[in-house]
Every structure is written in structure tokens, then in C-alpha cells.
Amino acid sequence: QVQLVQSGAEVKKPGASVKVSCKTSGYTFTRYGISWVRQAPGQGLEWMGWISVYNGDTNYAQKLKGRVTMTTDTSTRTAYMELRSLKSDDTAVYYCARAPTTELDYWGQGTLVTVSS
Amino acid sequence: QSVLTQPPSVSGAPGQRVTISCTGNSSNIGTNYDVHWYQQLPGTAPKLLIYGNNNRPSGVPDRFSGSRSGTSASLAITGLQADDEADYYCQSYDSSLTGWVFGGGTKLTVL
Numbered sequence: 001q002v003q004l005v006q007s008g009a010e011v012k013k014p015g016a017s018v019k020v021s022c023k024t025s026g027y028t029f030t031r032y033g034i035s036w037v038r039q040a041p042g043q044g045l046e047w048m049g050w051i052s053v054y055n056g057d058t059n060y061a062q063k064l065k066g067r068v069t070m071t072t073d074t075s076t077r078t079a080y081m082e083l084r085s086l087k088s089d090d091t092a093v094y095y096c097a098r099a100p101t102t103e104l105d106y107w108g109q110g111t112l113v114t115v116s117s
Numbered sequence: 118q119s120v121l122t123q124p125p126s127v128s129g130a131p132g133q134r135v136t137i138s139c140t141g142n143s144s145n146i147g148t149n150y151d152v153h154w155y156q157q158l159p160g161t162a163p164k165l166l167i168y169g170n171n172n173r174p175s176g177v178p179d180r181f182s183g184s185r186s187g188t189s190a191s192l193a194i195t196g197l198q199a200d201d202e203a204d205y206y207c208q209s210y211d212s213s214l215t216g217w218v219f220g221g222g223t224k225l226t227v228l
Contacts, residue, residue, distance in 0.1 A: 035217070037163075044204075044206065044219060044221045045157075045163065045208075045219040045222070046219065047208075047216060047217040047218065047219060049216075050217070059215065059216060060216075062214060062215075062216065097163075101151075102150070102153070102208075102209075102210050103153040103168040103169070104153070104163075104165060104208075105165045105168070105174065106165075107162040107164070108162065109162055
């Protein structure tokens, strides 16, 4: 069965970076894109960006361009999202999700990133 | 302020029918980009409920249906059940933002 398993919770100081991993199984990794979505406490969903696992093409949300990098490692079937220059309002649960086209059909369990001094 | 507008909350009694609207503009839903819907139960990851405007993934009951017209889309839930109580989000693509966008979410309360 399709599974996306994310790395554990992180606590970071303002200005630091965080890298979240998303290990996949149960499907052909290179046939689907991966999107990242975050959810601040008590708030709605925010799309962060998308990466083609097939060729590495990326599309990042405009508000995060310059601070976010999405990559994949096909040898370990793992996707990564790195966010730099963290601010307090980056505190959120971060999700990876499989993207067959524009929908997100399978999601990871989420990773809580807390930014606090 | 979300690009796609949803009502913050809707409610209904068990067995009733409710609809949740998702209003966009000519840069997203109005340009024929597909609309998808997600259900998020408390403390869990979102789950795909409807894709491509009106298609249900395997395992989603036919009580859930989607539609799209003009610059808006709707999610309908019939035969409301207590475990339908959740947050619901619409999602589409926006050509002005050149990215995917979510609605602000709608909290469904089953009375």
C-alpha cells in the first residue's frame, strides 16, 4: 500500500534552517510528483510547492521563493523540504503528499516544526 | 486571505444534506482548472475526498459529491453522519500565482 512517512518533530531558533524528510513506499516513486503543504496552528492549509520526481522540476509558492528548496533521492525513495531563515510564523505542521496531477492523493502524517527563541 | 473563498462553517442534523461552496475567479476555477476537495478530521492529515471536480477515490462513499460551474465549485454531503464532522478544503490551480491554492476551509458541525 502507498505510504509516506515523515521525519519527527523539530524545534528551531529564528534564523535557523530545517529539513524535513518524506520516505515513500508502495508505488513507483518516479511516476508521481510530491507537493509540500503546511498548516499553522488553528489555521488552514497552505501550499508550499511541488517537485517532479521524474526530472527534478520545481514550482514554489511565491511567498516562499528564495527560502525553500525541495529535492528528492530516488535511491532511497525519499523527498526532502528545506526551509531557511526560519521565523516564528513558520511554526506549523508540514505535510508531504503524492501528486498524480494537481490533486494530492496520499499524505504523510505531518511533521511539527516549532520556531522559538 | 485565501484565493478560494469558503464559508467558515456549516452545520446540519444527522441524515440531512449540506453543501459547501468554493468561490474563485477567472485565474483559477473560472479557467477550467480542476477542483479537488479534502476532508481533515481533528488531529489528522487531510484526506482526498473528491478529485477532478466530481470524482471519488476508491473507498469514499457516494454520499459525497462535487460539482463545478463558472468560477465556483461545491461539495455536497448527503445522509449526514456524526463522523462527517471535520474541516473541508477545496483546492485548485491559479494561473496568476502560478501555483496551487487552497480555500480557507469549512468546519462542518453535525448537530
